[in-house]
Amino acid sequence: MPMQLSYNWLLVLLSYAVSVLGSFTALQLAVAIPVATTHHQKTAAVAMAGGAMGLGAIWAMHFIAMLACDSSMQVTYDPALTALSALVAFAACSAGLMLVGSGLFSWLRLLAAGTCMGLGVASMHYLGMAAMMMPAVTSYNMGLVIISLIIAVVASMVALWLAFNLRGPLQMITSALVMGMAVCGMHYTGMAAARFEDNGGQLPDGYATGLRGDNLGLTIFVIVATLLVLMLVLYYWRQRYRSSLNI
Incomplete structure (x- = not known):
């Protein structure tokens, strides 16, 4: 029989919070991409924004939300x-930002970048699901998998459009809240697509050396949130410093 899943709602809320913070940070940092005057500046801006979006808003949200899920067995x-899923999220978001942020904006370019980023995000999610080691067999409802892919692509297109078309703090905060909902929507649709069935207690190879810990979700939230806040502080400090040089 399939297992019934329950959730730690504190970790669910923290997963949304880190997604919002990561989205807001990425939207702020992405402003520097189209105005970069050198290849080095553009690469640095893409890496910073891609890291905030891919590792903060998406990967950290996903992993914390995975830890929030209780299947009544040790996972x-x-x-x-897990590391590969983080790398895929970073690479996909960076590629999408680079594609849209280079050259003149066009809807075709946005579609291509959003598809690239969305498929990368979905790949990250299902790699993360494949990283789960427990005495169970996982299968998927392909209809819900396809819906999760569509959500990932649409959310990525919206994120990329917002990153290069909104500038005001209030608009960015609102956009980050919406993006957090979209990222969570993709994740929990993907989780709903999964079906876990007990395999009789047979543990997979490597189970004992896998990542685990009762406070792992909270620890990841604290580390990632701290890094995102530091990125924002550094960004605002640099903006203020550059403004003072122009006076």
Whole structure:
């Protein structure tokens, strides 16, 4: 019989909070991409914004939300697949930002970048699901998987459009709140697509060396949120410093 899942609602809320913070940070940092005057500046801006979006708003949200899920059995996570999922999220978001932020804006360019980023985000999610090690067999409802892919692509297109078309703080805060909902929507649709069935207690190879810990979700939230806040502080300090040089 399929397992019934329950959720730690504190971690669910923290997953949304880190997604909003990551989205807001990425939207702020992305402003520097189209105005960069050198290749080095553009690469740095893309890496910073891609890291905030891919690792903060998306990967950290996903992993914390995975830890929020209680399947009534001990779950560990394959370190290599978990690291790969983070790399895929970073690469996909950076590629999308680079594509849209280079050259003149066009809807065709946005579609291509959003598709690239969305498929990368979805790949990150299902790699993260594959990293779960537990005495169960996982299968998927392909209809819900397809819906999660569509949500990922649409959310990515919206994120990229917002990153290069909104500038006011209030608009960015509102956009970050919406993006957090979209990212969470993709994740929980993907989770709803999964079906876990007990395999009789047979543990997979590497189970004992997998990532686990009762406070792992809270720890990841604190670390990622701190890094995102530091990125924002550094960004505002640099903006203020540059403004003072122009006076």
